[in-house]
Amino acid sequence: MNRTIRSLILVSCLALTQGCTALGRSNSFTLTADLPPEFTYEATAVYVPAKGEACTVPGGRNTQIGYNSDREDYKQDSEILLRRTVSGCPLVLHRVDFYVYGWYGKDRGDFGRDSAMIAVREELPEARKGTFNAAGLSEFAGQCQFLFRTSGGLRRIVKILDCKRMDESGVQPKAKPFVAYTLDQLPGKTVTLKIKQADEERPYMKDTWIKVPGGWKRCMGKGFEDQYAFCYGNYKDFSTFRMPDGRDYCTIYPGCTENKEVTP
Template sequence: MKDMIQHMVVGCSLAVIAGCSAIEKTESFTLTADLPPNFAYVATVYYKPAVGETCTVPAKENKADVFNREWRTEYQPNSQIKLYQTVNGCLLALSSIGLDINATYGKDRGDFGGDFGAILVGQRPNERYRGTFNASGESEFFGECQWRFRTAGGLRRIVKLLDCRNTDAQGIPFGPKPLVTLSLEELAEKTVRLKIKLAEEEEPAWGDRWVKVPGGWKRCMGKGFEDPRGYCDGDYTNFSTFHMPDGRSCTIYPGCTENPEVKP
């Protein structure tokens, strides 16, 4: 699915048509997002020659606007997306928007995870992804993101991966990644809103390294701290400590220390 979306997002931006145009169009729409705390999106906008154009725009000059590039320090939920761009006299129409969904979980520079989504304009990979507008001129599409945790390094420090899935308005998953497709003609002066929820529970990034216990998860020791893989390999009684992103040494995730009131 990722390859399909990326192919559409990038491929739709490549133009190899000959000619030029002097037409100027100024329509735009608002892209916005309702995201959990410590989340941000980066939008990369791609264009292709408008219908009826006979101009040439080499791939290397393809126009792409990027919003929230500095998402850690300058994030803005609202982005004003132009429906048309003119490059070297060639009228380009909005083709697609690639969305990076980023989130931080600690204070270190590397304490973040990310996933992706997309807005496709004038394309229908699946009718279920077709967006609609309400009477107020707003279209919403949805997703749920979940943190998946693992350990890294000799201290077995917790690091997290972000996994986001497409859902309907009721939160029921029906596709791999947040995605909507809209027509160019209906976008002018409208609002498109991405709505992301965060799953209440985290899960291990992959199996047989953690054991579910009352109150959380315990990290299997494996062959020792020097064992970078640290699989349980059938031993579900020998556990190791690990370190939280804030530096605490812990025995259970996410609570760090076991609650004596929680009985097996």
């Protein structure tokens, strides 16, 4: 084999290797999250037929891919495919649906969760596109707050998670964390969901807890069998409750302390 042919083969092999690597980068982006301690996320990538395609996927079941569905195997980064072919049908990424989980206890159900979303379209007005810096990084932000309530005959504390979009102007009370990109913006890039936890928790339902020095006291209502137990102006009769960690006969949340001074 002469030197010219050998050189051509080496160049071709190198081009093939680099081409495969580039192809991999061009068909995915990295999804990651900057979350508070004891928070995780679960993401589902949703696909639709590519523009101009009339095909369908039988049952539609294979048009979704889930990431981080198991807390025990949680990983901060997920590699999201932009294009797939299922049952011979070319698909493109349409959106990524999130669940943000905030864990507050050791029991399997001791979590609150709320949603967020990345929308992906072939085209978007410039004003609606998410932006990337020179390093190919982009982020969208939200603030999550725990809302506490009691459940069951022992009035055990359980919590709901409420997440809102954050932008330069602050927290948007009627919007979930959201961002949108075009398909051609995403290859090889990194998108970060950045969540801040609110400094304080608040009651899930109004007129069920009363603010006191050091925290909140739970109105008794008609008794422990009264699951709603609204205060209805009774700021003298309060109940005990159980903390997620098992502490019983607590009277002040969140410290599980005693305090008789009540300020309606």
